[in-house]
Amino acid sequence: MNTTGDERIDVVPLGTTTARGTLRAITGGRLLVRTPGLVEVHDREDFLAGRSAGASAALRTEEHERAVPTPDGGFVVAGMSSVRALGPDGGRRWEVAHDPWHGAARAHSTPALSPDGRLVCTVVPTLEPDREKAALVYDLEPGRNYTWDDLLLLDATTGEVLDRRRIRSLASAAVASWRPDGGAVVVSCWTAWQSWSTWWAEPHADGLHVLGGTWMRALTGFLPGSRVLTQRYAEHLFLDDDRDELASFDLGSGSGSGSGEQTALLDLAELAVDPENDEFFSAEVLDGLHVLVPGRVHSGGAPELRHWLLDADTLRPLGRLNYPAPVGEDITVLGDGTWLTHDGDRLHRWALDRTAGPDRGLAPR
Template sequence: MSITAHLRASVKLPGGAALVDGFALERRGDGSLRALLRHGSELEVHDLEELFAGERAPAAVFPVPRPGWEHGGQSVSPDGSFAVFTDQRAVRAVARDGSPLWEYPHACWGCGSSPAHTDGEPEVCPGPEHGSCLVSEDGRFVWAHIVSASAAQNSREHWVLLDAGDGTELARRPLRDSTALGSHQLPHPDGAHVALDIGMGQDGVLVHWARWDGAELDGWVVSHHLDRILADVHPGHPGFLTVEDNGADLRLHGLDRTVLAEREPAEGEDEDEDPPCWDRCCGFVDADTVIASTVDSDGAPERTRHWLLDARTLEIRGTVGYPAGPVDSYVRPLGDGTWLTYDDASGTLDRWSATAV
């Protein structure tokens, strides 16, 4: 069954691919969506609705604390008054006027020295390894994935909770067996739980959940088999979506660790096609619908498919049909009934829905 997609809005946006196939889109509990786009030594913050309405000027611009560091993550407070960055050797908070607020030093992701390089050592070490950060829904805390100089309890990496006002460490959780290449974090709409997805290259993936109980970070690991990638968090009920590392299946989980539903990709129309596999970019279009893609199944753009599934059972409802033919792009659902695609050739970010406006 083909389900017709309706174009809701388009905007020319250089670098917009990071909103679809990356972690530049920040979704808050109030439903607001922000594009966090790095351009050289600056982080531009755009309200997504205003961007599609034609407002090209960013809502805020923050200087990147260490411009020579091209990796790491960033998060902006709910009120937009400050941004937090994870660079190679510290978590840093910056005010909207560009003034530094605080710094939380940690070991170097590149060489392991702590807390800072000595004279004569390079300012930035080679290597892409990095952590991530997330400002809490109420703006009071910062969740950060950091690396330590020592490996106590088989844990060189930690998940720390910081006071967003001054960077004071409030709690930490050891991340046993983690050897991160990179990570990202997603908040749960309940405002309490946060998910941490750690990519370890050929060593697999670790997905952690945690909540702060006022004294400690109480948490658990989704899978010890190192084969599940965190895709998205349900916008309404306590559930989340993961993809098997090689794309063999999607799973819907509850926060109590139960698997609520599972779905393998639909078979291809041609027997000679490579077996399809789910891409890592998938998630909740709204409370009732999941969108997933099989863009990477065989590397043929004309065979790109986007699929709509039931959000509770993961039953496949049908494939998405676009007005001008197949769209060779990953998908980024927004949780409000729409999803994004990006055209690399034209630099166009498109917003779609399965219902007409």
């Protein structure tokens, strides 16, 4: 085990509240709160202080749908066979139909709205009439044979399909996210027996320019500048598929300049006590300097949940976070250098102890 990764780093408690569901920070100091059948948008500080007067936007959803909010209080919703936009009053603005998803009767891809609210990117399935040309022969329903998925670029106002790009994926799960400056979109798809595949593309006047990608790694977040953070999981699908890793790639600053060059790599076995059994769930970009990694280690007794702090530039482990309260495996980064941990329905908010100084990798904010 890496001794640097085992060094203790203190955190500062900023308060506790109770909440149900999953939370995600979104632009404008807001929180997206998901509970079964309901998606809500709340003011972040009011919600975490327990004084929220109610959601600024809310949408009832079906189990098979996935929804993201728009800046004006509406939503973009992916369903089994279409993507649609709704206004703040729930009225339908537009709808784009596509072939039904294979497998479970639900949307496999969540739409991604560009930072300026003008573009929507999403993955959709494509039926292939010729069985011999299909990439997936779907035998549960005769005649439904699929070829590789399409990546759609839509006008967020009208729903017009601005571009359609074929990607080598038959996604059972797909995630997409725009770089904070809007200069690139990254999409990751998990395909059964083929692991994750990730592509990055730039929007241009003539559509999407797919610049490159990587295999067996999933999008995790964005680092300062033009870098993207990815995670590889030990899925044991292949002979050389037995490790967990983090890697960053430079996408460039626009105009097709992204080389896709790998800029940093961390074998998460450096953090493990028992590399054969320890698990690393995710990685979250905390701020311009740090990445948080939660994991479960087996140190001889009951499995123990730990969180580590990494240097965002090199992915070098700085140490373990020393919490004064129980924490779970889920982390919600709030975008202001603070984060939430979940302990049942209790949410604890934390900040790094900046008094440790730059010699511990904790530069003052």
